[in-house]
Amino acid sequence: MAAYLLLFTLQLLFGLIRPSLLQNISADLISVSPGANITLLCNITNYSQKSWYQMISAGLRQIISARQSSLNKHFYVDYNVDESHFYLTESSSSVSLVIIGVRETDLGFYYCGGRNDETHIQFGKLIRLNFTGQ
Numbered sequence: 001m002a003a004y005l006l007l008f009t010l011q012l013l014f015g016l017i018r019p020s021l022l023q024n025i026s027a028d029l030i031s032v033s034p035g036a037n038i039t040l041l042c043n044i045t046n047y048s049q050k051s052w053y054q055m056i057s058a059g060l061r062q063i064i065s066a067r068q069s070s071l072n073k074h075f076y077v078d079y080n081v082d083e084s085h086f087y088l089t090e091s092s093s094s095v096s097l098v099i100i101g102v103r104e105t106d107l108g109f110y111y112c113g114g115r116n117d118e119t120h121i122q123f124g125k126l127i128r129l130n131f132t133g134q
């Protein structure tokens with residue numbers, strides 16, 4: 001079921017966000033110096049599962065995902081593509097993505113997604129990460 005949902009999510013995303021459409025989708029530009037740490041805010045709340053995705057030329061990759069505990073309401077990471085490079089912080093009932101030491105391969109488009117145990121999925125606003133001065 002989880003695999004099916006992930007596949008569905010990816011199909012949905014590829015269907016919705018084709019590169020040709022990107023130029024017309026408003027994205028928040030975040031500029032960062034090479035090697036700095038940066039925090040990307042997710043404006044999706046009220047979902048017990050949260051994920052962050054990066055759009056790269058080869059497609060889409062999931063960076064990190066977390067699940068909210070029904071007991072203490074904290075989010076616990078259940079997937080992280082690179083623990084030495086990414087982590088999550090909780091802020092105002094959502095989860096922000098922290099990138100440690102931003103490098104060239106980190107540049108591009110990011111967004112977060114939220115899902116409850118039902119199949120409803122919502123995505124946050126698009127963030128464009130680029131180096132300062134470019």
Ligand SMILES: *[C@@H]1O[C@H](CO)[C@@H](O)[C@H](O)[C@H]1NC(C)=O
Pocket residue numbers: 020021023024
């Ligand atoms: C993007 O916006 C431009 C100007 O507003 C419009 O001409 C063009 O058709 C739009 N492209 C897409 C893919 O929506």
Ligand SMILES: *[C@@H]1O[C@H](CO)[C@@H](O)[C@H](O)[C@H]1NC(C)=O
Pocket residue numbers: 035036037100101
């Ligand atoms: C970036 O974050 C890492 C891990 O939290 C920390 O060790 C490092 O000092 C931070 N670097 C800067 C420039 O803040």
Ligand SMILES: *[C@@H]1O[C@H](CO)[C@@H](O)[C@H](O)[C@H]1NC(C)=O
Pocket residue numbers: 043044045124125
């Ligand atoms: C997130 O921000 C975008 C752009 O400002 C807005 O359109 C969207 O409604 C926001 N989503 C939520 C859940 O606040």
Ligand SMILES: *[C@@H]1O[C@H](CO)[C@@H](O)[C@H](O)[C@H]1NC(C)=O
Pocket residue numbers: 045046
């Ligand atoms: C989130 O849930 C709270 C409490 O259930 C509700 O008051 C609030 O409007 C919800 N926010 C969104 C963005 O759905």
Ligand SMILES: *[C@@H]1O[C@H](CO)[C@@H](O)[C@H](O)[C@H]1NC(C)=O
Pocket residue numbers: 107108109128129130131134
């Ligand atoms: C970063 O800025 C450069 C120079 O303006 C631009 O060519 C490039 O497309 C930008 N990258 C992203 C991911 O926005």
